[in-house]
Amino acid sequence: MELLGSKDEVRQAVSAARREGKRIALVPTMGALHEGHLSLVRAACGRADYVIVSIFVNPTQFAPDEDFESYPRDLDGDSAVLRAEGADIVFTPTPAVMYAADAQVTVDPGPLASVLEGETRPTHFRGVCTVVAKLFSIAQPDLAFFGEKDFQQLAVVKRMARDLDLPVRVVGCPIVREADGLAMSSRNAYLSAQERAAATVLYRSLRTAETLALDGERDAALLADAMEECIAAEPLAVLDYALVVDAATLDPLDAVGDVPARALVAARIGATRLIDNIALAGG
Ligand code: AMP
Numbered sequence: 001m002e003l004l005g006s007k008d009e010v011r012q013a014v015s016a017a018r019r020e021g022k023r024i025a026l027v028p029t030m031g032a033l034h035e036g037h038l039s040l041v042r043a044a045c046g047r048a049d050y051v052i053v054s055i056f057v058n059p060t061q062f063a064p065d066e067d068f069e070s071y072p073r074d075l076d077g078d079s080a081v082l083r084a085e086g087a088d089i090v091f092t093p094t095p096a097v098m099y100a101a102d103a104q105v106t107v108d109p110g111p112l113a114s115v116l117e118g119e120t121r122p123t124h125f126r127g128v129c130t131v132v133a134k135l136f137s138i139a140q141p142d143l144a145f146f147g148e149k150d151f152q153q154l155a156v157v158k159r160m161a162r163d164l165d166l167p168v169r170v171v172g173c174p175i176v177r178e179a180d181g182l183a184m185s186s187r188n189a190y191l192s193a194q195e196r197a198a199a200t201v202l203y204r205s206l207r208t209a210e211t212l213a214l215d216g217e218r219d220a221a222l223l224a225d226a227m228e229e230c231i232a233a234e235p236l237a238v239l240d241y242a243l244v245v246d247a248a249t250l251d252p253l254d255a256v257g258d259v260p261a262r263a264l265v266a267a268r269i270g271a272t273r274l275i276d277n278i279a280l281a282g283g
Contacts, residue, residue, distance in 0.1 A: 001083045003090050007138045010052065010091050014140055017088070022049035026141035026168075028132060031055040032072035032186035033081055036176040040145040041085045043173050052139045053082050054091040056098060060106075061127030072189050091139070098134065106130045110163070112156050115250055116264060117275070120240055128153055129160050136161075136168050144168050149175045149183050151262060151277045155250055175276070177203065183276045190272040198236035199269045205230035205242060206278040209263045213281040218255040220244035223263065223280070231267055240266035240273065244280065256280045 004010050014024055025048030027040045033055075044051045055078055062068035075092060082090050106126050113125030136144065144161075146154045158170045176184050181203035182196075191199055205227040212223055227242035244253050247260040264277040 001079075001087055001090065003079060003092060005092055005094070006097060007093065010089060010138050011140075013089055014050070014052070017050040018140075023143070024048060024139065024141045025051045025143045025145065026135060026139045027051065027053045027087075027145045028135050029053060029055055030057045030071065030186065031078050032074050032189065033078045034176075034184045034186065036147055036149060036184040038081065038085060039176050040147060040173050041082065041087055043171065044143065044145045045086050047171070048141075048143055050089075051087045052089040052091055052141065053087045054093075054135055054139070056091075056093055056131065056135075058098075058127060058131040059095050060099070060130060061124050063121060063123055066121075067187075067190075070190075072186050091135075098131070107133050107160060107164075109156050109160065112152070112159055112250055116152050116241060116243065116245070117266065118152075120266070120273075125153070125156050129156060132157055133160065133164070133166070136166055141168055143171055145171050145173055147175065148172050148277070149185070150275070151247075151264060152250060155248075181207070183274075185274065187272055187274065191269060195236055195270045195272065198234050199272075199274060201231055201234040201237050201269075202265050202267055202274055202276040205265055206263050206276060209244070210278050210280060213256050213261075218257050220253040220256055220261070223256065227263065227265055231265070236269055238268040240268065247279065 025044035027044050029037050057071050059068055107129035109125040109129040154172045161170050180200050182200050208226050208230050209223040223244050224242050231237050231239045242265045244263050247262040261280040262277055263280055266275045
């Protein structure tokens with residue numbers, strides 16, 4: 001496994017792999033890797049011959065009041081697990097390598113980016129799309145793997161690839177959870193023991209909606225209310241949103257059952273903002 005810090009090194013390594021007829025996969029990450037990330041790496045290794053994992057805490061997707069500076073970083077630990085998984089390249093650019101000091105052009109992520117996460121984080125998906133487009137351009141992957149954990153990100157990136165005719169297949173992978181249901185996230189490291197226990201409320205709220213939907217409840221507003229009530233019962237949690245949307249368009253739904261539906265929740269547990277989601281019956 002090679003640890004590469006420059007775009008040219010990655011381009012050269014990928015060109016050589018392509019000349020050998022290899023199928024190339026990219027797994028973009030911000031590091032502090034956990035089993036959720038590794039599930040993407042395993043999926044990539046299963047479907048491609050040459051796997052690039054990028055580790056880049058992308059400043060442009062953080063707002064000034066967010067956790068860019070404090071975001072967990074562990075390059076040594078990450079390299080060791082990626083070597084064990086069989087990744088071929090770990091690409092670890094610095095912000096200065098990634099962005100010219102006078103860079104001006106960004107990717108407009110369109111209306112999908114203004115709902116849900118976009119309401120609280122209006123600049124987030126512009127930063128995500130811009131860095132992902134750059135990573136696609138540098139690594140030229142045939143396949144790129146993203147987690148359903150960030151369901152809206154997956155939808156936005158798929159849409160970007162389609163609308164901009166980027167020659168890459170964007171593959172979504174299921175959410176990996178802790179034993180008590182908490183979705184794995186690098187940000188879980190911020191939680192105190194008490195907050196960690198409270199954080200399971202996100203998954204509990206989603207399961208409540210899932211169970212109601214499985215029992216035949218179709219009213220999306222009622223499902224969302226049930227999630228809200230669940231979160232409200234946890235004193236350490238402050239709800240950001242709990243919504244039921246069309247899984248393909250992210251449009252709000254009146255009723256579930258006709259098209260694939262997704263329940264999504266975002267809440268603050270202490271100072272840590274967490275997100276999670278689940279497919280609902282028919283979804
Ligand atoms: P991040 O490092 O948080 O930017 O995540 C990098 C990629 O890993 C994204 O595509 C995430 O959706 C995915 N990911 C993060 N956590 C999980 C998880 N618990 N299960 C599956 N995929 C995940």
